[in-house]
Amino acid sequence: MALRLGYKASAEQFGPKELADFGVLAEQAGFDSVFVSDHLQPWRHDGGHAPAALPWLGALGARTEKITLGTSVLTPTFRYHPAVIAQAFATLGLLFPGRIILGVGSGESLNEVPLGLTWPDGKERFARLKEAVLLIQQLWREDRVTFDGTYYSTDKATIYDKPEQPVPIYIGASGPAATRLAGRIADGFITTSGKADTLYRDTLLPALAEGAGKVGRTLDDLDLLIEMKVSFDHDREKAMHDTKYWGALALTPEQKSGVEDPIEMQRLADALPVEQAASRWIVSSDPEEHVEKIKHYVDLGFRHLVFHAPGPDQARFLELYGAEVLPRLRALGV
Template sequence: MTVPLRFGYKASSEQFGPSELLEFAVLAEEMGFDSVFLSDHLQPWMHEGGHAPAALPWLGALGARTSTIVMGTSVLTPTFRYHPGVVAQAFATLGVMYPGRIILGVGTGEALNEVTLGLEWPEPPERFQRLKEAIILIEKLWADERVTYEGKYYSVKDATIYDRPPADQTVPIYIGASGPAATRLAGRIADGYITTSGKDPALYTDTLLPALAEGLEKAGREADAIDTMIEVKVSYHPDHDTAMEKTRFWAPLALSPEEKRDVHDPLEMQRLASELPLERAASRFIVSTDPDEHVEKIARYVELGFRHLVFHDPGHDQAEFLRMYGAEILPRLRARFAD
C-alpha cells in the first residue's frame, strides 16, 4: 500500500451539543485517532435529543484545543445556505490558523438543511451543477488575488480573500457522494472523495469505485492521486443487546433515499424512523461484541481501496466508544495493514 491508512472519528453533531462534542473530539486525538470530521446540518435527523451545532465556529474551537488531528466537514453544502465566497473565506481563515490540518468536505446537500430556510430545492442535476460551480469559484478565490466571476448560479465582483494559506498549503477539497456523477467529479477535480459504509456491496464495486476511477482517468490523474475516505458505521460493545440498541437513534440512516429525499422536518424524519424495527435501524452498522470481527469487516473497505476510515459510533456514551476503539480496534487495524 503506497499511501498510509488514516483512522478518524465522526463527531456526531446531530446527536450532541457543541461543548460535549468538543470534549469527545479532543479525546479522539488523545486516543490516537488521526482525524475528526463532522457534518454541517441546520437541523438534525431526530427532533427529540437532536442537535445541530454550526460546523464553522466548532472547527475553530477544535483546532485551538488540539495539535495533530486533521479536521473538516463531511459534508458542508456550499451552494444554498452559504455563498461559495463565504465558504472560501471561512476555510481560508481556518487554513491560516491551523495549517495542514483543515479539509473542506462538500456535497450537493439535503432538503433537511435547506428547505426550512425557504429555499427552493431543485432536482439532482441542478444541485450537481451548483456544487461544481461553487468549487470552481472557491478555488479561484483561493488562487487569484482579485476575482470577478459571473457563473450561472454565483457571481463575485472584484473579490479578494485577504487571509489565506500560501499556494502550497491550500485547504484540500473533498467531495462527498453516493452516486456516480458526483463521484466522477471527485475523481476529476477533488483532493479527496467521501462516501459512507453499510450499503449494498455492489454499489461500491460496480458503481462508485468505477466512477471514481473513470473521473481520475479522464483528468489524467494517477489512481492514488486523491484521498479515499469512507465513514464506517460501527457499534461496538461487549454486550450484544447494548450494541444493537445503540443504533436506534440513527434509524433515519436506514431509510431509503426515496423515503427521506424530500423530508425537511426532523419531526417527520423521526416519525418515519420510529416505524423501523431495530434490525433495520442496525442494518447500516457493523454490530459486534468481537474486536476481531470488527477488524475483519472494516478490512473489506480497506481492500476495496479506501485509505481514510472515519468511524461513526451511534451510542450516547462516546467517551466509552473512543477509549474502547482506540485501545482495542485501532492497534489491530494498524498492525494488520502495516507496511
Template sequence: MTFPLRFGYKASSEQFGPTELVEFGVLAEEMGFDSVFLSDHFQPWMHDGGHAPAALPWLGALGARTQRVLIGTSVLTPTFRYHPAVIAQAFATLGVMFPDRVVLGVGTGEALNEVTLGLEWPDAPERFQRLKEAILMIQELWADERVTYEGTYYSVRDATIYDRPSAEHPVPIYIGAAGPAATRLAGRIADGFITTSGKNRELYTDTLMPALADGLGKAGRASDAIDTLMEVKVSYHPDHDTALEKTRFWAPLALTPEEKRDIHDPIEMQRRAAELPIERAASRFIVSTDPDEHVERISEYIELGFRHLVFHDPGHDQAEFLRMYGAEILPRLRAKYGS
C-alpha cells in the same frame, strides 16, 4: 502520491451539543485517532434529543484545543445556506490558523437542511451543477489574488481572499458522493472523495470506485491522486444487545432515499424512523462484540481502496466508544496494515 492509511472519528453533531463534541474531539486525539470530522447540518435527523451546532465555529474551537488531528466537514453544502465565497473565506481562515490540518468536505445537500429556510429545493442535476460551480469558484478564490467570476448560479466581482491557503499549506476539498456523477467529479477536480458504509457492496465495486477511476483518468490524474474517505458506521460494545440498541437514534439512516429525500422536518423524519424494527435500524452499522470481527469487516473497505476510515458510533456514551475503539480496534488495524 500514496495516501497513508488513516483512522478518524465522526463527531455526531446531530446527536450532541457543541461543548460535548469538542471534548469528544480532544479525547479522539488523545486516543490516537488521526482525524475528526462532523457534518454541517441546520437540523438533525431526530427532533427528540437532536442537536445541530454550526460547523464553522466548532471547527475553530476544536482546532484551538488540539495539536495533531485533521479536522473538517463530512459534509457541508456550499450552495444554498452559504455563498461559496463565504465558505472560501471561512476555510481559508481555518487553514491559516491550523495549517495542514483542515479539510473542506462538500456535498450537494439535503432537503432537511435547506427547505426549512424557505429555499427552493431543485432537482438532483441542478444541485450537482451548483456544487461544481461552487467548488470551481472556491478554488479560483484561493488560487488568485483578484477574482471576477460569473457563473450560472454564483458570481463575485473584484474579490480577494486576503488570508488564503498557500501552495505549501493548502486546504484540500473533498467531495461527498453516493452516486456516480459526483464521484466522477471528485476524481476530476477534488483532493478527496467521501462516501459512507453499510450499503450494498456492488454500489462500491460496480459504481462508485469505477466512477472515481473514470474521473481521475479523464483528468489525466494518477489512480492514487486523491484521498479516499469512507465514513464507517460501527457499534461496538461487549454486550450485544447494547451494541444493537445503540443504533436506534440513527434509524433514519436506514430509510431509503425515496423514503427521506424530500423530508425537511426532523419530527417527520423521526416518525418514519420510529416505525423501523431494530434490525433495520442497525442495518447500516457493523454491530459486533468481537474486535476481530470489526477489524475484518473494516478491512473489506480498505481492500476496496479506501485509505481514510472515519468511524461513527451511534451510542450516547461517546467517551466510552473512543476509549474502547482507540484501545482495542485501532491497534489491531495498525498492526494488520503496518500503519
C-alpha cells in the same frame, strides 16, 4: 498509502461543547482525524442537535495539536455563498496549517427548505456544487476574481488571507456523476459504508478512476474516505440497541426524500425495528470480528476510515476503540 483512522463527531446527536470534548478525546485515543457534518437541523427533533460547523472547527482546532479536522459534509451552495466558505476555510487553514479539510456535498432538503429556499432537482444541485467548488478554488488561487457563473458571481473579489498550504477539498457522493467530478477536481472522495458492494466496486470507484484519468491522475492521487458506521461494545445487545437513535440512516431514499421536518424524520425512523436500524452498521462485541468486517472496505480500496458510533456514551466508544480496534487496524500493514 497508509491507513488514516478518523472519528465522526455526531453533531446531530450532541451539543457543541460536549462534541468538542469528544474531539479532544479522539486525539488522545490515537485517531488521525475528526470530521463533522454541517446541519441546520438534526435527524431527530427530540434530543437532536445541530451546532454550526464553522465556529466548532475553530474551537476544536484551538484545543488540539495535530489531529486533522474537516467537514463531512458541508453544502456550499444554498445557505452559504461559495465565497463565504472560501474565506472561512482559508482562515481555518491559516490558524491550523495542514490540519483542515473542506468536505462538500450537494445537500439535503432538511437543511435548506426551512429557510424558505426552493429545493431543486438533482441535476441543478450537482451543477451548483461543481460551480461552487470551482469558484472556491479560483478564489484561493487568484486575486480580484470576477466570476460570472450560472448560479454564483463575484466582482473583483479577493480572499486576502490565504494559507500557504492549500486546504484540500473532498467531494461527498453516492452516485457516478458527482463521483466522477471528485476524480476530476477534488483532492479526496467521501462516501458511507453499509451499502451493497456492487455500488462501491462497480459504480463509485470506477467513476472516480474515470474522472481522475481525465486529468492525468489515478486513485492513488486521491484520499478515499469512507464513513464507517460502527457499533462496538462488549455487550452486543447494547451495541444493537444503540443504532436505534440513527434509524433514519436505514430509511430508503424513497422514504426520506423530500422530508424537511425533523419531527417527521424521527417518526419514520422510530417506526423501524431495531434489526432494520442496525442494518447500516457493523455491529460487534468481538474486536477481531469487528476488524475483519472493516478490512473488507480496506480491500475495496478505501484508505481513510472515519468511524461513526451511534451510542450516547461516546467517551466509552473512544476508549474501547483506541485500545482494542485502532491498534489491530494499524497492524494490518496497509
